[in-house]
Amino acid sequence: MAATCNKCFSSNYMLLNPEDASFVDLCKILFSSDVGKRKFVDCPDGVREPLFGRRWIIFVSVLVQKMLKATGKPMSGFGSGVEYWLNLLSGNKGFFGLVMNSLKGKVVYPDRTSANFLSFTGSIDKRLQLDCNIGEEDCRYYSVLSVMAAKASYENHQYIQSIVKDQWKMDYLGSYDFWNDYQEKATTQAFVLKDNKDVIIVAFRGTETFDPDAWSSDFDISWYELPGAGKIHGGFLKALGMQKSRGWPQNQADNKPETAYYALRKLLKEKLQNNDKAKFIVTGHSLGGALAALFPAILSLHDESWLLDRLDGVVAEEPNKNYFSLLWLIPKIGNAFWELIRSFIISHTKGPDYKEGGLLRMFRILGLLAAGIPAHLPQDYVNATRLGSSDVFLSNLCSIDDQKILKMQ
Template structure:
């Protein structure tokens, strides 16, 4: 990955450049405070020692660079393994099950999967195969936007044909396009999103869904583990990896308001599409959603709209719904966003399920300074939701939480076999997810990050959790 950039727009920043690291120099960061003297780290001249004097901070820098370096070295074999695993899972699906596959092999009638077909599922899709919306949750129900958003966020992991078929045939909505956007720093199309239009509601609704971190995509994981940040005047500090994924230009002064109209950078391309779509209907609204990394991009998108004073678009934004979203900025950024969300009456719901590890990263402490904001709807493993200021055990790692996590993971594994009999066939879990539940006995935060539990939470959870922060908003929908 190429990481050099023009930093003239920010006088305060901390940038990591793992592609330039040497093992000996990386180890030295644990014992020397001068980050600006290291080739793989960059911060304002003279600020390195003062800002990175604690061992805890240098340790996190060490871990961040080491993980990114490992991911870069494993990028091709990881992608190869992921593609083969997805192909095998789809091979089993195409032939119903392993027994039928053996019979078809003997008969010479094996059905082979097509990676570009509307039936081919990603690894994430194999964890939760549901494509239908919950028909009991209709427009006007306070759960409607959340239920639609989580399904859009889940489907965003699939190929274009799958997304189009799901939106058009199952949801009876208009598919507007699925896109691969350019990341200037990784020099690849590594950011994905799709748009749909729901004409079944009044006013009509446009949904922008950002794809999250694909399980075997090393570049996306590098964005997650990159703890670089930039400070923007009047806005605060924002996560560098997420901004790069959203479309931070490499050769410009930060976030210029306008660039090439036909840009392939996510923020600029989506903004242009929304301008054109919303100009055709003065009453239309749009919402933004995403799971995991997609959730981070979903909330950063209106942040950059606010930076550019895009009042017309912000007034048409009817909500931001994120699921398993990591932290994206510091406390000052949170305050800036709270003011912007209040100013334009934009509901922002951040869904967190049980022990999901991702919303608890990067750390919220004196070392890393990342903070959450917005309305946090926290669901326990019984899908009982409540609004909280911060999810329990906010930094995940705690000796006191180990035993409760294991007990909860055991319950989730048991529930995977019983939930279909309690809630119905639509909630049945497959063997792939059950294997992941077993992994959860060791690291509870991994299976808890699956879209399956977020879909369940939006369908089984009480609608009351939406009302305290969105009472006026919901009344508007019901009129």
């Protein structure tokens, strides 16, 4: 990878190439600050990393990527089986319904391509509709719509088309599987819709639970330093559309499969040039949030100022900077206990639309051991945008005008 990766667009870089890492060479990075001598590290000559903590992160990043490559097929297969089983139970109204339908010979079998088939993430929170109490003039409207679009992005093409057209009554502009030039397959997903006020929503899919390619993008902590933007996560840049041998050219080569950035930029230009009043919002959850935040940065790199002027906001996720702090351990565990308790009472206090199922409660229990995991799933972001104070969203609207970014934590 290092020999074919074009780095001319960056002022500095450090690239990790797991396929070039033997276990012995990988272990050596823990005991030597001269990281440039490792075969799997591509960086400018003479670069050293004196901090053991950072070398440990490099070690973990490469090791996990190698493990994901080795176990990718079984991981995907297991996830596919789990999704099928969850949809089989749902389609037959639960385990006892499945038993009764089996006895009657009337089992409803899931179709993975149908508008009724839910992803693992979608099975955790099955809400489809937008909140009927939050209209287009409500200051929370675009936050709610953006988060629901980010949640819907985990589903198949038929599901997304159905929910946009039939449930939300908006224009469906397409759902896509985009090429990742480094993984050499289509591993980046996004869809586009237009609401009734001529605002286009671009929603990037996040990390699916059993998707080894998405996890590999997350754990690829290679970085490139871009002028005016700083150091940027390499895995996210690759997922967005960086070209292996060309970096970020102004235009993608015609003989290459379309990547997310170039295809979405082209689509937005076509739609916005035909409508002077139209604007757009970029959104996503997890990995999708990172891609949403990067999209304007690459537009700026290409000096697409007129397109950036039509950007009405970026709804992205901000990491919790205190997640690994021991001082925050007790509050995190306390929050996890409260979240589990709340899952049993929230439907009584806020209404049936907030009822949580058994699968989500299993994640709430997992949160007692690894605090923050269930809170990272989309359902709490949906709840926050629907139940949040209007004052909070009025403040965030100002930040959208000034910075074009709304962060969720």
